[in-house]
Amino acid sequence: MAALKAALLALAVAGAPAAEGHLLEGARLFRAEVYGAALVEFRVAGALGAQEALWYSAAALLKLGRSEEAVEAFAEAAAVAPGARDSLLDYYRAQACHALRLYLCADGLLASVVEQGGPRIAGHARAMRAAIASELAPQRLPAAIDWYLARGKELSARRPLLAAAYLEEAAGLGQRLASAYRRQEALDALAKLRSAPPPGKR
Amino acid sequence: MPPVLVALLLSAAVDPCAPVTPVAGGSASLAEAYRRVGDDEKARGALDTAAEAYRRALEQDPSNARAREALQALCRAPSFDAFQEGVRRMRAGELDAALSAFAAVRAAGPSPPADLLSGICLYRKGDFDSAVPLLRSAEADPSLRDSARLYLGMVALREGEGARATRLLEELNRNPALGGVAMELSRLANLESRLLFSVLGEVGYDSNGAVAPDGTVVPAGGSDAIFGLSALGLFRPTGPAGFFLRATLQLAERARFDQFNFAGAGASLGWRWGPSVPTLALEAGTDYQVLGGQPYLWLHHLLVSGLLTLGPVTFGASYALQYQYFRLDPLGDQNGLLQLGEVSGSVPVGPWLVASLGFRVGFDSAQVPPLSYFQHGPRIDLQLLPLYWFRVGLRGALWWRSYSAVDPSFGFARSDTTVDVLTWVEFVLGTEWTIRVAGGMFRSSSNVEELNYTSWTLTAGVSWTVGIL
Numbered sequence: 001m002a003a004l005k006a007a008l009l010a011l012a013v014a015g016a017p018a019a020e021g022h023l024l025e026g027a028r029l030f031r032a033e034v035y036g037a038a039l040v041e042f043r044v045a046g047a048l049g050a051q052e053a054l055w056y057s058a059a060a061l062l063k064l065g066r067s068e069e070a071v072e073a074f075a076e077a078a079a080v081a082p083g084a085r086d087s088l089l090d091y092y093r094a095q096a097c098h099a100l101r102l103y104l105c106a107d108g109l110l111a112s113v114v115e116q117g118g119p120r121i122a123g124h125a126r127a128m129r130a131a132i133a134s135e136l137a138p139q140r141l142p143a144a145i146d147w148y149l150a151r152g153k154e155l156s157a158r159r160p161l162l163a164a165a166y167l168e169e170a171a172g173l174g175q176r177l178a179s180a181y182r183r184q185e186a187l188d189a190l191a192k193l194r195s196a197p198p199p200g201k202r
Numbered sequence: 203m204p205p206v207l208v209a210l211l212l213s214a215a216v217d218p219c220a221p222v223t224p225v226a227g228g229s230a231s232l233a234e235a236y237r238r239v240g241d242d243e244k245a246r247g248a249l250d251t252a253a254e255a256y257r258r259a260l261e262q263d264p265s266n267a268r269a270r271e272a273l274q275a276l277c278r279a280p281s282f283d284a285f286q287e288g289v290r291r292m293r294a295g296e297l298d299a300a301l302s303a304f305a306a307v308r309a310a311g312p313s314p315p316a317d318l319l320s321g322i323c324l325y326r327k328g329d330f331d332s333a334v335p336l337l338r339s340a341e342a343d344p345s346l347r348d349s350a351r352l353y354l355g356m357v358a359l360r361e362g363e364g365a366r367a368t369r370l371l372e373e374l375n376r377n378p379a380l381g382g383v384a385m386e387l388s389r390l391a392n393l394e395s396r397l398l399f400s401v402l403g404e405v406g407y408d409s410n411g412a413v414a415p416d417g418t419v420v421p422a423g424g425s426d427a428i429f430g431l432s433a434l435g436l437f438r439p440t441g442p443a444g445f446f447l448r449a450t451l452q453l454a455e456r457a458r459f460d461q462f463n464f465a466g467a468g469a470s471l472g473w474r475w476g477p478s479v480p481t482l483a484l485e486a487g488t489d490y491q492v493l494g495g496q497p498y499l500w501l502h503h504l505l506v507s508g509l510l511t512l513g514p515v516t517f518g519a520s521y522a523l524q525y526q527y528f529r530l531d532p533l534g535d536q537n538g539l540l541q542l543g544e545v546s547g548s549v550p551v552g553p554w555l556v557a558s559l560g561f562r563v564g565f566d567s568a569q570v571p572p573l574s575y576f577q578h579g580p581r582i583d584l585q586l587l588p589l590y591w592f593r594v595g596l597r598g599a600l601w602w603r604s605y606s607a608v609d610p611s612f613g614f615a616r617s618d619t620t621v622d623v624l625t626w627v628e629f630v631l632g633t634e635w636t637i638r639v640a641g642g643m644f645r646s647s648s649n650v651e652e653l654n655y656t657s658w659t660l661t662a663g664v665s666w667t668v669g670i671l
């Protein structure tokens with residue numbers, strides 16, 4: 001949370017003036033664990049031009065238990081405001097991925113958190129990585145890949161960002177098997193997804 | 203919706219449908235920004251957040267008709283209103299009314315949050331059979347899965363399914379948001395298993411190791427090193443309530459005064475009514491002790507004990523009847539019945555401290571009146587639990603003991619006062635291992651000069667406790 005506060009204070013100096021107050025109010029509410037109200041403030045800050053607010057909206061969505069939306073919001077934030085990313089936000093994003101059983105997504109983010117995060121958060125990240133390692137036993141992977149692929153295809157038309165997360169997981173897991181089980185199918189679905197025109201805003 | 207969010211939801215101070223107070227100098231354009239956020243949240247099905255956004259819009263601009271209409275529509279929506287009503291009732295502790303409101307939400311369509319909160323209400327009412335299907339339904343929602351499993355684990359724990367509870371709760375240890383709670387519950391679940399083993403090994407220092415268990419002091423004594431090993435086995439075929447069989451083993455070796463090396467083994471069987479408070483237990487058992495390699499004491503006991511909660515206080519009472527059969531010839535005069543009784547009350551003081559105060563009485567009927575005594579005194583326990591992996595304890599006990607008759611060897615009736623203080627810190631490592639460092643002081647003050655002494659101890663140990671069934 002300290003990193004979030006520091007990032008927001010920095011934004012208060014350098015960010016869009018109209019959005020500053022809402023970012024800071026959102027951060028205050030987030031610290032007070034009033035996540036619904038924090039989300040509203042972050043969304044308003046985003047509407048007023050602070051693209052970085054997407055990261056914080058995603059964190060608030062995670063805290064509200066809206067993990068699917070959080071994964072989508074983190075993906076959108078990474079695309080439009082990559083410079084605002086930090087270890088704490090990576091950790092939140094990893095938690096969102098983990099909540100959806102997107103273990104490779106979570107593990108990749110946690111690896112960087114272990115490297116760059118503070119001692120406490122790195123400790124949590126190590127514990128999560130150890131738990132994830134046990135979930136990725138090779139004998140479980142084909143069934144998991146089937147599920148991720150089915151889920152990704154099901155969501156492709158309606159929620160492409162979320163669908164992409166599932167398809168990337170399927171492709172990544174396929175790479176872990178000598179047979180590259182359904183990896184190419186997942187990559188093809190991803191390519192098709194990325195070449196399709198974006199759907200209307202939900 | 204993790205428990206923390208459930209708690210937040212329940213403790214939310216603002217009713218989303220209460221009248222809105224405008225802010226001074228509000229902005230119409232900002233109100234529109236809030237209103238659009240509200241519309242977006244409503245479209246996502248997040249009605250709570252939508253209501254929050256509409257309220258902010260109306261604070262900025264009370265004349266924003268679209269925000270007002272949207273908020274009013276939300277508050278009129280049966281499922282939203284019913285959900286809020288359920289939350290309000292749950293906050294007030296009106297669990298039946300809350301359940302009715304959540305039932306209305308669930309009747310309008312699938313609602314995992316309503317399932318979860320209904321399951322929690324039923325858990326709090328003790329209706330575990332009804333709670334489980336609802337918690338299972340909430341478990342299917344990824345965002346509610348860990349919270350539902352936490353309560354499923356707690357149900358298993360309350361039903362005496364220690365091993366199942368351990369499995370459910372150990373999974374949650376990986377969740378940083380729930381890890382502390384789940385770890386503590388996992389440990390409890392481990393302790394509630396049907397077959398439990400526990401071993402404690404410790405080493406330590408005793409500033410006055412030349413004291414026998416009956417208080418006899420070796421002249422020109424001194425400090426000693428202690429090596430101890432204790433083991434416990436507990437079998438409860440029907441869980442915490444019902445029949446139980448307990449076996450204990452204790453070894454305490456001393457580096458210098460090996461005449462006080464101690465070994466003991468015991469077994470008890472009994473019956474417990476009620477898996478948690480209120481509870482009543484009755485047991486009978488026997489213990490055999492060896493001192494310095496010689497048979498020392500054979501104890502037979504009957505024990506009845508119970509716990510009852512009234513308001514914030516948990517009251518406890520126990521009565522033990524022991525027959526002490528000393529196997530060393532010089533101690534044969536001390537054979538006889540020892541009766542011990544205690545009443546106590548414990549109460550949480552703030553979020554991290556549990557305080558317990560008790561008063562004990564004892565009456566020893568030895569073979570000869572000069573060795574018979576009456577004793578009484580208070581006991582206090584403080585347990586500080588600041589973190590799930592770290593705890594601090596302090597225990598103090600005082601006995602005033604008056605012997606029944608003049609002892610011919612002294613020419614007066616013996617009278618003792620003993621003070622026993624022990625403090626410890628524990629570091630919890632997972633669900634099975636605990637490191638414990640303890641420091642103690644024991645002071646005996648007697649009108650028999652050679653029975654006055656003080657003993658300081660410092661020990662460090664590690665315990666392993668595992669529930670198997």
